Amino acid sequence: xxxxxxxxxxxxxxxxxxxCNNGVTCNTAGANPVISADYTNLNANLVSKVQPTTLSAxxxxxxPPSATLFGFVVPxxxxxxxxxxxxxxxxxxxxxxxxxxxxxxxxxxxxxxxATPPTAPTSGQLGVWGAGFSHLGLANSSVPxxxxxxxxxxxxSSATRSVFGLGSAITGGSTSGTYFNINAATNYAGVYLGLQxxxxxxxxxxxxxxxxxxxxxxxxxTNAYTFKANKNNPTGIFGRSDGTxxxxxxxxxxxxxxxxxxxxxxxxTSILGKTTIYNSIATTGIGTIPTYGTxxxxxxxGAISTATLCLAGTASAGCNAGQYHIHWDFIETGTACSTPxxxxxxxxxxxxDTNGTTHSAVSLGMDDASAINAVSQTFHFQTSLxxxxxxxxxxxxxxxxxxxxATGYTACTIGTGTYQLDISASQLQ
Numbered sequence: 001x002x003x004x005x006x007x008x009x010x011x012x013x014x015x016x017x018x019x020c021n022n023g024v025t026c027n028t029a030g031a032n033p034v035i036s037a038d039y040t041n042l043n044a045n046l047v048s049k050v051q052p053t054t055l056s057a058x059x060x061x062x063x064p065p066s067a068t069l070f071g072f073v074v075p076x077x078x079x080x081x082x083x084x085x086x087x088x089x090x091x092x093x094x095x096x097x098x099x100x101x102x103x104x105x106x107x108x109x110x111x112x113x114x115a116t117p118p119t120a121p122t123s124g125q126l127g128v129w130g131a132g133f134s135h136l137g138l139a140n141s142s143v144p145x146x147x148x149x150x151x152x153x154x155x156x157s158s159a160t161r162s163v164f165g166l167g168s169a170i171t172g173g174s175t176s177g178t179y180f181n182i183n184a185a186t187n188y189a190g191v192y193l194g195l196q197x198x199x200x201x202x203x204x205x206x207x208x209x210x211x212x213x214x215x216x217x218x219x220x221x222t223n224a225y226t227f228k229a230n231k232n233n234p235t236g237i238f239g240r241s242d243g244t245x246x247x248x249x250x251x252x253x254x255x256x257x258x259x260x261x262x263x264x265x266x267x268x269t270s271i272l273g274k275t276t277i278y279n280s281i282a283t284t285g286i287g288t289i290p291t292y293g294t295x296x297x298x299x300x301x302g303a304i305s306t307a308t309l310c311l312a313g314t315a316s317a318g319c320n321a322g323q324y325h326i327h328w329d330f331i332e333t334g335t336a337c338s339t340p341x342x343x344x345x346x347x348x349x350x351x352x353d354t355n356g357t358t359h360s361a362v363s364l365g366m367d368d369a370s371a372i373n374a375v376s377q378t379f380h381f382q383t384s385l386x387x388x389x390x391x392x393x394x395x396x397x398x399x400x401x402x403x404x405x406a407t408g409y410t411a412c413t414i415g416t417g418t419y420q421l422d423i424s425a426s427q428l429q
Contacts (some may be wrong), residue, residue: 079104155179285429292319293403293425299333300419303409306350306361310425313400321354321400323428325393328366328405330379332388334418337381341413344378345421347392348408352401361406366392378410381417395428 055061063071076090085101097104112118153163155177162170162181170181182192184207193205204217274287293310313320328347337343348361365375368390369382379390396403405423 286427289426291424291426295423297421300421301416304407306404306406308402309405309423310403312402319398319403319425321398323397325395325426325428327393328423330390331420332381332385333420336383336385337412337415337417338383339412339414340381340383342410343412343417344380344410345419346378346408348406350404351396351398354397354399356399364392364394366390381412
């Protein structure tokens with residue numbers, strides 16, 4: 001081992017005459033003579049204070065500390081520019097530096113408190129934290145502040161590597177790399193990420209492999225707003241959870257998004273409950289008007305038998321009890337009749353009111369191109385498609401029973417009367 005700039009002060013107890021010559025300075029006064037020398041040969045080892053000193057193999061220097069002094073000190077100073085493998089130095093903060101022959105390196109360390117060293121880490125651990133400790137730095141260039149764990153590494157461009165990973169190695173990740181990855185064992189049902197403030201949970205990320213569910217919870221487990229997604233059935237639900245494994249919804253404010261066709265823009269959105277504020281203005285009644293029943297019938301050349309516009313209301317489908325607005329319209333399609341005569345179509349409507357009375361196949365009036373100034377019971381075929389149209393509106397109050405429609409048909413004198421019918425049922429309250 002080479003010791004740079006080692007100043008050796010040898011103190012000896014003299015019980016005999018000491019001869020001082022050949023550059024050796026002696027002070028033999030008193031009981032403890034002192035000998036000072038630039039070069040000293042001790043047991044065939046040349047020790048020098050002015051040039052590098054090499055001890056023979058197996059030589060040992062033992063200098064135990066006292067109650068107030070260290071046994072061995074490498075003072076801080078300039079870092080040598082010439083690197084020597086195994087060289088020791090300290091920086092201006094007194095931290096050990098070692099040379100590998102090419103680069104000067106610094107140890108990762110855990111700081112103690114005053115004269116009290118840190119507790120030794122448990123076997124297998126990199127470091128230990130606690131009162132009086134400062135920081136553990138893992139960095140390329142930046143030195144972290146006290147209390148920081150700093151990683152400045154850029155992810156490897158690999159789909160199977162991450163800067164920080166828990167569990168198994170990542171698979172199928174981004175080819176540009178990943179900063180943080182958790183890859184747990186199959187059927188792990190615990191929490192992947194949990195955030196708390198003063199012991200109260202405000203965010204959790206969970207995975208239910210048994211039911212292919214992924215959940216993000218905002219709030220504590222028993223009273224959280226949850227987004228729940230199913231991998232095999234691409235349905236997302238956002239609502240308030242009661243904290244069960246399925247995230248059961250307790251409250252009406254629940255937004256459901258279904259990608260029914262797999263297309264980039266094929267999103268069907270439904271809101272369970274009512275909208276109380278729209279465009280910053282408070283709503284009343286049902287809130288924004290929902291449409292629960294629609295019909296689109298094309299290329300019709302005869303009467304339509306009684307059919308369903310809106311099913312009887314249930315908790316999740318149909319037209320429940322309330323007030324509804326019914327709109328319908330006709331157009332003539334195909335080839336216009338050359339002689340319409342009495343040819344036309346009537347609109348027949350069936351519902352049960354809030355008194356429980358059923359109104360069956362009621363013929364409703366409408367605006368018709370041939371009777372624009374009066375209500376007509378019939379949509380009339382015309383000799384020109386552009387001149388043939390009819391439209392009607394009707395409001396009902398229903399007890400939640402089925403709502404049905406039908407049409408009556410009268411043929412043209414010459415030609416085949418062909419029509420299209422569109423109907424919608426929208427709830428008002």
